Amino acid sequence: MSSSTRPPASALHCPTTGSVPARPGFIVPPYLLARLAEADAHGMPRAAEAARRSLLADPALRVERERAAVATPAAPASVWAAATPTVRRTIFDAGNAESLPGRPVRDETDAPADDVAVNEAFEGLGATYALLLEAFGRDSVDGAGLPLLATVHYGRDYDNAFWDGERMVFGDGDGEVFGRFTASLSVIGHELAHGVTQYTAGLVYEGQSGALNESFSDVLGALVEQHQRGQRAEEASWLIGEGLFTEAVQGRALRSMSEPGTAYDDDVLGKDPQPADMAGYVDTRDDNGGVHLNSGIPNRAFALAATELGGFAWERAGRVWYDALVGAPGAPAPVSPRATFAEFAAATVTAAHARFGAESTEASAIDRAWRTVGVRSDDDPR
Amino acid sequence: MTTHDDDPAPPGAARGAEQATGGAAATAARDAEPHRGGAATGAAPGSRPATGDDSDSAGSEPATGDDSDAAGSELRITVARSGGLLGTGPRWTVTASAEADVDSWLSLVESCPWDAPEPGDAPAAAATxxxxxxxxYTIRVFLPSAEERDARVPEQRLDGPWRDLVDRVKDAGHAEPHR
Structure with missing residues (x-):
């Protein structure tokens, strides 16, 4: 089958009008696009730019895409019925205690605070919201405009950031190994992505499904950073948590998606333990069954596929990963909460067929990437 | 190295030595070595299984003095942190051999709810x-009796005595690099 005989689902593929590329997932009604096009007055220049571009795209195709979106669980009807999707952020300060949420210190309408962690969290939430809306047509973490909450200055010398089920929480770091955790946009995106997973596939946080949960957070974290910088896949660092380590640490970042196991090698931190393929899969009871270790395997599959495809990673590989996680036309159910690597890989291939066509470069690049990391084998259909 | 000798007992940790020793023996039942069960028949709470006193303490009452001084009656506690954004973490180890130290650590160990089900044992809990x-946190205690107990405690549940124990081991213990 040649590319000219793609199935009808390829109508979902990114349409182009003249030289203006529209983003495949940007499925927003015209009135809303008009509002969004003004959004840069409210500090959302990327949303505004994307909206302007989509307004120029073929209206008939947009109607097609809207129709498809109605069948997508990730885009509930309320998105269309409710008011304009608008980011609503509140940042709290835990004051170095470990109780949540802390004291509210910056709301959506407030001017920047005199606190870099507060402002980084605020901007990071905005950048993540912008990626979800512009790339995937998703209004916030739950797809229905959920307000975004973050707490900074959690604990004393606290070397971590986490998602607690409702909000992102950031420590200041100990100052010797880690600095403040808001310093990395990929980490902010990573934490909010845990919320997206929670509201969609609900991947159970242990073993392989937990590693997939972790990996999707790294994927989204990387995409938020690339999207904010306007970076193409081939220009991206594929690092998660770049800039968190102090200068004393021998390391670049927490993880490398393109080269798992190479992010750091340090006296205190040891060597980056992530495997790059199934041969190195780590069996352990620690870390919820190695969720932050084995995530290196699906991470690398994503980075391989995205760099082979080139361009903006959220438009093709990212779109497919998102479809597999939340369910999409042609691949209607999200992956199961206990999905294995193999099941998730199969879901991405199915999603790629549905969105880009069975003979598409997207489908073959994604299939090949999973084979390279040892998740798919010759037994799996191409 | 995995041990750190001569750690001072944490301030304020010294509680009644007799209670501590007896309690240690009783709650050690959960992870009882097969051989220990013979005499202690199920080791119900409050029973007095021997804690290394087969040779030098014939009585069924918990030894509160001499036997814990014996050479080899060393207590070791390790706290290993995993998870977090990085996945790996440091491990802290504290070792006590002086009687007063052993007793004060034991009283802290005994105050922890070792018999509560581990959240990790109920897989669905991981999602919710x-x-x-x-x-x-993975907490391991190597008792002077050579028995061993361990528990895995997620940060969200690290409160009360677990939190005290982990904080004191971190403060007093020797830290090793991430693993």
Missing amino acids: VGGADRFV
Whole structure:
């Protein structure tokens, strides 16, 4: 089958009008696009730019895409019925205690605070919201405009950031190994992505499904950073948590998606333990069954596929990963909460067929990437 | 190296030595070595299984003095942190051999709810306990009797005596690099 005989689902593929590329997932009604096009007055220049571009795209195709979106669980009807999707952020300060949420210190309408962690969290939430809306047509973490909450200055010398089920929480770091955790946009995106997973596939946080949960957070974290910088896949660092380590640490970042196991090698931190393929899969009871270790395997599959495809990673590989996680036309159910690597890989291939066509470069690049990391084998259909 | 000798007992940790020793023996039952069960028949709470006193303490009452001084009656506690955004973490180890130290650590150990089910044992809990990227603490105690107990406690549940124990081991213990 040649590319000219793609199935009808390829109508979902990114349409182009003249030289203006529209983003495949940007499925927003015209009135809303008009509002969004003004959004840069409210500090959302990327949303505004994307909206302007989509307004120029073929209206008939947009109607097609809207129709498809109605069948997508990730885009509930309320998105269309409710008011304009608008980011609503509140940042709290835990004051170095470990109780949540802390004291509210910056709301959506407030001017920047005199606190870099507060402002980084605020901007990071905005950048993540912008990626979800512009790339995937998703209004916030739950797809229905959920307000975004973050707490900074959690604990004393606290070397971590986490998602607690409702909000992102950031420590200041100990100052010797880690600095403040808001310093990395990929980490902010990573934490909010845990919320997206929670509201969609609900991947159970242990073993392989937990590693997939972790990996999707790294994927989204990387995409938020690339999207904010306007970076193409081939220009991206594929690092998660770049800039968190102090200068004393021998390391670049927490993880490398393109080269798992190479992010750091340090006296205190040891060597980056992530495997790059199934041969190195780590069996352990620690870390919820190695969720932050084995995530290196699906991470690398994503980075391989995205760099082979080139361009903006959220438009093709990212779109497919998102479809597999939340369910999409042609691949209607999200992956199961206990999905294995193999099941998730199969879901991405199915999603790629549905969105880009069975003979598409997207489908073959994604299939090949999973084979390279040892998740798919010759037994799996191409 | 995995041990750190001569750690001072944490201030304020010294509680009644007799209670501590007896309690240690009783709650050690959960992870009882097969051989120990013979005499202690199920080791119900409050029973007095021997804690290394087969040779030098014939009585069934918990030894509160001499036998804990014996050479080899060393207590070791390790706290290993995993999880978090990074996945790996440091491990802290504290070792006590002086009687007063052993007793004060034991009283702290005994105050922890070792018999509570581990959240990790109920897989569904992993999805609902809330959140992601939280730390998980693996706590191991090597009792003077050579028995061993361990528990895995997620950060969200690290409160009360667990929190006291982990904080004191961190403060007093020797830290090793991430693993």
